[in-house]
Amino acid sequence: MATSIEHASRERRDSAFWQSSLRRAGLRVTRQRVAVLELLDASPHSSAERIFAAATPQRAELGSLTLQAVYGILDDLGRTGLVRRFDAPRTAARFETRIGDNHHHAVCDECGRIEDIDCAVGEAPCLVPASPSGFAVHTAEVVYRGVCADCATP
Numbered sequence: 001m002a003t004s005i006e007h008a009s010r011e012r013r014d015s016a017f018w019q020s021s022l023r024r025a026g027l028r029v030t031r032q033r034v035a036v037l038e039l040l041d042a043s044p045h046s047s048a049e050r051i052f053a054a055a056t057p058q059r060a061e062l063g064s065l066t067l068q069a070v071y072g073i074l075d076d077l078g079r080t081g082l083v084r085r086f087d088a089p090r091t092a093a094r095f096e097t098r099i100g101d102n103h104h105h106a107v108c109d110e111c112g113r114i115e116d117i118d119c120a121v122g123e124a125p126c127l128v129p130a131s132p133s134g135f136a137v138h139t140a141e142v143v144y145r146g147v148c149a150d151c152a153t154p
Helices: 015-024 031-042 048-054 056-062 067-079
Strands: 084-086 094-096 103-108 114-118 143-148
Touching: 015 084, 031 048, 031 067, 031 143, 048 056, 048 067, 067 094, 084 103
Parallel strands: 103 143
Antiparallel strands: 084 094, 103 114
């Protein structure tokens, strides 16, 4: 299955924004972390492998950026809430910088395209289980699966 990344139609954030965000999150500002955030901001729903490949032209400036380092950076960024991890069906984990809202995802079963879908309810959690068994539910992730317009066109 080929994978396509849907680019968000919002304004991209610059290096100074990400440096400030890292500081507020209590993380040290490094060229590698800023580069990962910038690449992910430019290409939402990317896997660690895609971010690593996109960083190839910058490797001389970034020093020893390995795939394992990208995974570690994404883990740190996710733990501090700077990125959101999304586990798309039948694919590697994806990451995005769109955080702090209650949105979901539509995934094309043919090409793997992923698009953001705003929540119809608006506030999290938009679904609450009938019997949460002592859990304080704060998030419900909804994945809409189907076929995108490009794949549906013969």
